[in-house]
Amino acid sequence: MHPVIIVYAALAALIAKFFHFIYTTLTSPVRDVPGPFAARFSKLWYVFAIWTGKAEQINIELHRKHARDGEYYAPVVRLGPNMYSISRPEKAIYGIGSKATKSSWYDTWYDPALEPSLFPDRDPQRHANKRRMFQSMYALSSLLHYEKYVEAVQSIFQERLSEISCDGKQVDLHHWLQCYAFDVVGNITYGRRFGFLDEGQDVGQMITSLDSVLKYATFMGIFSWAHRWVYKYSSNLPGMRGGGLPYLASTVRKELDSRIAQRGKEEKDGGRVHDLDAPRDFLDLALDAEKDPDKAMTMRHVYAMLLSNVVAGSDTTAVSLSSVIFYVARDPRVLARLREELDQAVQDGKATPDCAAFRETQDMPYFQACIKEGLRLTAATGLPLWRVVPAGGVEMLGHYFPEGTEVGINTWLAHYDQTIWGQDVAGFRPERWIEAQEGDGNKLKVMDSNFMPFGLGSRTCIGRHISYLEMCKVIPMIFLNFDIELVNTKLTTENHWFVKPTNFAVKLRRRQN
Structure with missing residues (x-):
């Protein structure tokens, strides 16, 4: 074909695309949704x-900026072409049974050559099937299996904190909480710690690799159509190839292969002997389930969940722990009331200064309120939970959203809504939860429906109970044994999906009774 014809054809295609864009913009039922002018034309904004x-602060400010008289938030704002941030977790989008699916943003969270793990799987039926396979291993009733694994790590963590308190130097407590969370994930999943608390640093570059995964998936997800090619051909670029995902995957693969070989040897030597009273790690339970024909589970499913535990099980817990501990330590009134409750539990024999049983912490209302308030003020994720409007479109928040439109609510937006939480929405006040519980139930119902630290609906984080277990175990130990002096009185963060503290510098001292 003649080069001139090719040029004219390309030019004609561009002109046609431009006029199609103008037409769809002018006739779209959501054309009047406010937002940055640049966001109408490009995702680069x-x-x-x-x-x-x-991004979470920009998201909040945008809804505040475009709010009309009498509104705290504008109900909908534009973040990009066909991308809209909503101010309420609408049931039509996030409710159980909703036909809205996750957007293509999630596609970059897995190797395109493999089947997606639970978190990025956009197929509702396949996701439901996978969730059923592993539900029992993550259920609240299964926490007793894992509590001993958490306690073993916590004991070592307490030793490290004691050493730090004797040294008197300033430390980044978020880093140490991430070391704790990583070692707990390792112990629960594989029956052994990764060694972060021993080294006090990034063992095997796992934290660095995970940070790289987060940034790669977050930014590439906006242009997810390119993921398949970028992931495949970027292996020679430093810090690329899925942003460290292959490294984490290889670590998981080694653990899985080692356990399979160990079990094979045990069976060859006469069979495995189970101590019925001994705790069993996640991998052991998963390999047993894989042999159960009723589960329809394959080794690929086992591998995918092991990888998910590493990718999603440490950062989020460390963020949540950092938030609760920071805000309690900053407020002498809250600290005194929490310690009064914890000290009383010790006096009543329900806990020791070194260890509180998970069951007993459920009967500490102020402590539980502190956890909820910390999760509210610093949600671990800080970008909209993107969903695709299903066939037939959806009418909500005063607008009609056509099929294929991407909509999402940012957890931070919901957690800082003054109409839900009150005028002191930016303050750490655990009492708001207790007051709501003591009321007629309506206020608590509204709060709970807008409280989403672990996601929403059928896509709620499957590992939330394990994270909750870690918080219920380690926070009492810290405040019963140590005084925390904050170097900074404001918790600053950086958000690339996970909202990580950047200045949680403290000085620790043994608690003075």
């Missing part, structure tokens, strides 16, 4: 918002 590390 949204990319820049994430690049700043403050």
Whole structure:
């Protein structure tokens, strides 16, 4: 074909695309939704918002800026072409049974050559099937299996904190909480710690690799159509190839292969002997389930969940722990009331200064309120939970959203809504939860429906109970044994999906009774 014809054809295609864009913009039922002018034409505005590390604050400010008289938030704002941030967790989008699916943003969270793990799987039926396979291993009733694994790590963590308190130097407590969370994940999943608390540093570059995964998936997800090619051909670029995902995957594969070989040897030597009273790690339970024909589970499913535990099981817990501990330590009134409750539990024989049983912590209402308030103020994720409007479209929040439109609510937006939480929405006040519980139930119902630290609906984080177990175990130990002096009185964060503290510097001292 003649080169001139090719040029004219390409030019004609561009012109046609331009006029199609103008037409759809002018006739779209959501054309009047407010937002940045640049966001009408390109996703680059949204990319820049994430690049700043403050996307959750920009999201909140945008809804406040475009709010009409009498509104705290504008119900809908535009973040990009066909991308809209909503201010309420609408049931039509997030409710159980909703036909809205996750957007293509989630596709970059897994190797495109493999089947997706639970978190990024956009197929509702396949996701439901996988969730059923592993539900019992993550259920609240299964926590007793894992509590001993948490306690073993916590004992070592307490030793490290004692050493730090004697040294008197300033430390980054978030880093140490991430070391704790990583070692707990290792112990629960594989029956052995990764060694972060022993080294006090990034063992095997796992934290660095995970940070790389987060940034790669977050930014590439905006242009997910390119993921298949970028992931495949970027292996020679430093820090690329899925942003460290292959490294984490190889670590998981080694653990899985080692356990399979160990079990094979045990069976060859006369069979495995189970101590019925001994705790069993996640991998052991998963390999047993894989042999159960009723589960329809394959080794690929086992591998995918093991990888998910590593990718999602440490950062989120460390963020949540950092938030609760920071805000309690900053407020002498809250600290005194919490310690009064914890000290009483010790006096009543329900706990020791070194260890509180998970069951007993459920009967500590102020402690539980502190956890909820910490999760509210610093949600671990800080970008909209993107969903695709299903066939037939959806009418909500005063607008009609056509099929294929991407909509999402940012957890931070919901957690800082003054109409839900009161005028002191930015303050750490655990009492708000107790007051709501003591009321007629309506206020608590509204709060709970807008409280989403672990996601929403059928896509709620499957590992939330394990994270909750870790918080219920380690926070009492810290405040019963140590005084925390904050170097900074404001918790600053950086958001590239997970909202990580950047200045949680403290000085620790043994608690003075």
